[in-house]
Amino acid sequence: MDEARARGVLAAAGVLPGAARDARLLALGENAVFAAGDLVVKVGRDAELLDRARRELDIAMWLAEAGVPAVRAAEPKALLVEGHPVSVWHRLPDAVRPAEPRDLAELLRVVHAIPSPSFALPPRDLLGGVERWLRLAGEAIDPADAAYLRERRDGFAAAAAALTPHLTPGPIHGDALPRNVHIGPDGPVLVDLETFSADLREHDLVVMALSRDRYGLAAEAYDSFTEAYGWDVRAWQGCAVLRGARETASCAWVAQHAPSNPKALAEFERRVASLRDGDETVRWYPF
Numbered sequence: 001m002d003e004a005r006a007r008g009v010l011a012a013a014g015v016l017p018g019a020a021r022d023a024r025l026l027a028l029g030e031n032a033v034f035a036a037g038d039l040v041v042k043v044g045r046d047a048e049l050l051d052r053a054r055r056e057l058d059i060a061m062w063l064a065e066a067g068v069p070a071v072r073a074a075e076p077k078a079l080l081v082e083g084h085p086v087s088v089w090h091r092l093p094d095a096v097r098p099a100e101p102r103d104l105a106e107l108l109r110v111v112h113a114i115p116s117p118s119f120a121l122p123p124r125d126l127l128g129g130v131e132r133w134l135r136l137a138g139e140a141i142d143p144a145d146a147a148y149l150r151e152r153r154d155g156f157a158a159a160a161a162a163l164t165p166h167l168t169p170g171p172i173h174g175d176a177l178p179r180n181v182h183i184g185p186d187g188p189v190l191v192d193l194e195t196f197s198a199d200l201r202e203h204d205l206v207v208m209a210l211s212r213d214r215y216g217l218a219a220e221a222y223d224s225f226t227e228a229y230g231w232d233v234r235a236w237q238g239c240a241v242l243r244g245a246r247e248t249a250s251c252a253w254v255a256q257h258a259p260s261n262p263k264a265l266a267e268f269e270r271r272v273a274s275l276r277d278g279d280e281t282v283r284w285y286p287f
Contacts, residue, residue: 016036
């Protein structure tokens, strides 16, 4: 889905007071995210994401009731427009500063302390998107690389299922990165709720450990995260398993962009090569 297609769906949805062509594109990934006035609209890549969009709205209402600082839904139901899920959200005020790891840790402490919602949250199916992302990559990637990632997926899925957690399992964000925290006038707010799950709390902490090891997060910034949360997941024996699962998923996620973006293909190939070589020192770049 490119920007033109997403704008066409946005126009057909009729959820904005003004013209879709005047909406500002904020992001283009699995969702195209547009802002107009005091609203934000998310247009999903395909109909397979409809259930996830519906669940994200349910999660937003649950977090609002629990008093968790998070983005709020403007409409309670997701629409399916021309084969694309569409959801409408309240636009957040402009950020007063960038989010830092310690801001994320403080929000995770809140999330990890609340009881489960009345509806069922899914497990954190970290590897569930791998097949779809590789399918979207198609012939743009080496079939041997796709087969390698499928093999890794299966191995890490089995290993993760056998882990013994250190923390009590329960609700988690599922994609716990500072980019999913917005610092408004009233403080940190969680955004991108679609990966909320009920699973090992360690999933939310391994993300930042991987950021330190692969994406160049400074050691001091990581230390501020663990100090604010109160525990370092790297002390847990299962850390390497969840890290390996997330690395596998991250490679496959980049692959879906390879057919239309040479930079994505190059990044995908760099990541896969580092996994094949077992080289944990190779820097990965956000995409």
